[in-house]
Amino acid sequence: MSEYSDARSRFLRLHDALRTRICLLDYPPGSRLSEEALAAEFGTSRTPLRRVLAKLEDEGLVQSQHGVGTIVTDVDPGEMARTYDLRRELAGLVGRLSPVPITDEIIATAIGFLKQGEDLLHHPETRALAKLNMDYFHFGTSLTDNEALREMSERLYYRTARIWLTATAHLDLSDEAAIFVSELRDSLQALRARDAQAAADVRRAHISLCMARVSIVRP
Amino acid sequence: MSEYSDARSRFLRLHDALRTRICLLDYPPGSRLSEEALAAEFGTSRTPLRRVLAKLEDEGLVQSQHGVGTIVTDVDPGEMARTYDLRRELAGLVGRLSPVPITDEIIATAIGFLKQGEDLLHHPETRALAKLNMDYFHFGTSLTDNEALREMSERLYYRTARIWLTATAHLDLSDEAAIFVSELRDSLQALRARDAQAAADVRRAHISLCMARVSIVRP
DNA sequence: AATTGCGGCGTTGTGCACAACCTTGATGCA
């Protein structure tokens, strides 16, 4: 089930690598990705790599122009606000559409996230916090069995993930870390109560608050 | 704004053509699409066509296997039910997230759809009804300015569109046409009242009912 | 001095040949 052919597995690996780099601002908006350079780095030819870039373009993270290059997209504030609107609603749906039964293993995972978050409180790093947030997001979507809902949520997440990271430059990193840890605590409490809807509502509320904080720094 | 380069425009055209064929069951589930044959039909080489097939695979409509072929996917009843669940919720959100102001032009378009639907009542055809339903769906999503919501709704629609068409073989076509026309009437009434949420709720309700009718014929 | 035309350079898009792979059928052997 989890076995893939070499080609597909490499495709997924490259896609995930590039997506992460874009969302962690290793490739900031406006930068140009060279097909040839990336192909050389990953030890393939341009052909398989072009398929990865095509998917990234479909997801709205890059844009290819004939004769110009493949450019990392910038984020339009207005569209981002509407995307956040939808993300908030989808986060709430995770608690209503086919929520998974909350097991001890799930709670243990949540505890693990809280531990990692608390560690970050003492010496907060932007990148580490963003990465933890990304992992925690995947954990959040795994709380529903509705595959379509998971897929759409992730698609929208990666489209907006860069916003927070960009805004953090103008926000207080310690504050952001504290807010994130408090979300982890609220979430853990809901999960201990075996209340999937409450856990989803925690995420929903925090997406709203995050959107509000981020939109303030926007000019 | 609506101008595209030749390459992109052709890509969109091919993608739309193949997607429509799959959803209208010209290519029933399980059939094999030959890259070479399709390339010849559309007058290109395999390279641009492969990009189209890759997108269709990403959308879950086909599945490529090395050395075997590109096969039109079949629909898993369980997953489809969950996808319908999400589609229903998204339809409701169209009325809440950035609904467009309802203009006379929109109402005129709705009247046009109703007229076409009523014409079909006298001599119903499965394919024509499915096509009209597809066009009407796009009209429904155009009632929100939230681009992400439109995109996700369409993505899910095309993933489930074949279900109804398959089920129609076991349902009464005249009944289905009548139900569809009654949806058009309800929808038009809501639009005349300039009530976007009511229009969205009409769609929401009909998606629920459609899901129920379709799931009955499933063994 | 400003502008316009042009040519070089780098980039993405395309076509083709070949590699990798799976299926199928025949064929030889126990």
Next chain:
DNA sequence: TGCATCAAGGTTGTGCACAACGCCGCAATT
């Protein structure tokens, strides 16, 4: 007869060479 093995044919995946295209700088012209 049953089965294993292998070869042939067809399909998707890959690599490479070239075409198409846009940008930039230079130079000739007005």
